Amino acid sequence: THSGTSLGGGDDLGAYFGLGTATGVDRLEVRWPSGLVQVLEAVAVDQRLTVVESGLLAELRPLTWPIEIGSAGGSFAYRLGVTNLTEASVEVDVWLHIEGPKGVSITRGPIRRQLGAGSSLGLTGSQNVPGGAPSGAYTMTLKVGTFPIAEQTASFSFSKRRGTGRAEGGGCRPGLGRKL
Missing domain, CATH: 2.60.40.3880 (Immunoglobulin-like)
Structure with a gap:
């Protein structure tokens, strides 16, 4: 994700995901440009989540x-x-x-x-x-x-x-x- 490509074309670095009828996310993997991989487990749906490297x-x-x-x-x-x-x-x-x-x-x-x-x-x-x-x-x-x-x-x-x-x-x- 980079500036200006999120929902509505704004400047936030948000990434938006549709999960259909899922009630949760077992595993969310974020791969940072530094090479670091961050894993979040048991993430609830219908929320805005801020992930910091x-x-x-x-x-x-x-x-x-x-x-x-x-x-x-x-x-x-x-x-x-x-x-x-x-x-x-x-x-x-x-x-x-x-x-x-x-x-x-x-x-x-x-x-x-x-x-x-x-x-x-x-x-x-x-x-x-x-x-x-x-x-x-x-x-x-x-x-x-x-x-x-x-x-x-x-x-x-x-x-x-x-x-x-x-x-x-x-x-x-x-x-x-x-x-x-």
């Missing part, structure tokens, strides 16, 4: 790919990063959220951290997936902001097989690994 960058990636956990359970390692892109110190909450089949919803954290101007936080952690967890697709999401509102998110998916099988990945501790 965040000064935070969230990164989350598995150390091995793809992740497929056996039916007996297992674990995997991941790396998370949070970077303060501003010229001022900021205090942020950092948390992980895992969603999966049959209503699985687990939140780890939040943990509050102070990030100096231009500084980063990087951690390696591991996640245990018990044998009793339902089989299917899961999403692990790093959220950064003021809990429970995330200014930035990053995520990846993994799966757990059904049936009998052996645990994979062993030797990792559950949770965030090192304390944030």
Whole structure:
């Protein structure tokens, strides 16, 4: 969106969307010219929303790919990063959220951290997936902001097989690994 192209040809930088009969927006992704991608979740309809480019960058990636956990359970390692892109110190909450089949919803954290101007936080952690967890697709999401509102998110998916099988990945501790 750029000046003069919004509804009515005015000078605001508004973007207007028709959603038909939808009662909400699960995920709204804003890609800024800087390369930063901001994700807003569970956005209500019939509102004017002001989105300002965040000064935070969230990164989350598995150390091995793809992740497929056996039916007996297992674990995997991941790396998370949070970077303060501003010229001022900021205090942020950092948390992980895992969603999966049959209503699985687990939140780890939040943990509050102070990030100096231009500084980063990087951690390696591991996640245990018990044998009793339902089989299917899961999403692990790093959220950064003021809990429970995330200014930035990053995520990846993994799966757990059904049936009998052996645990994979062993030797990792559950949770965030090192304390944030």
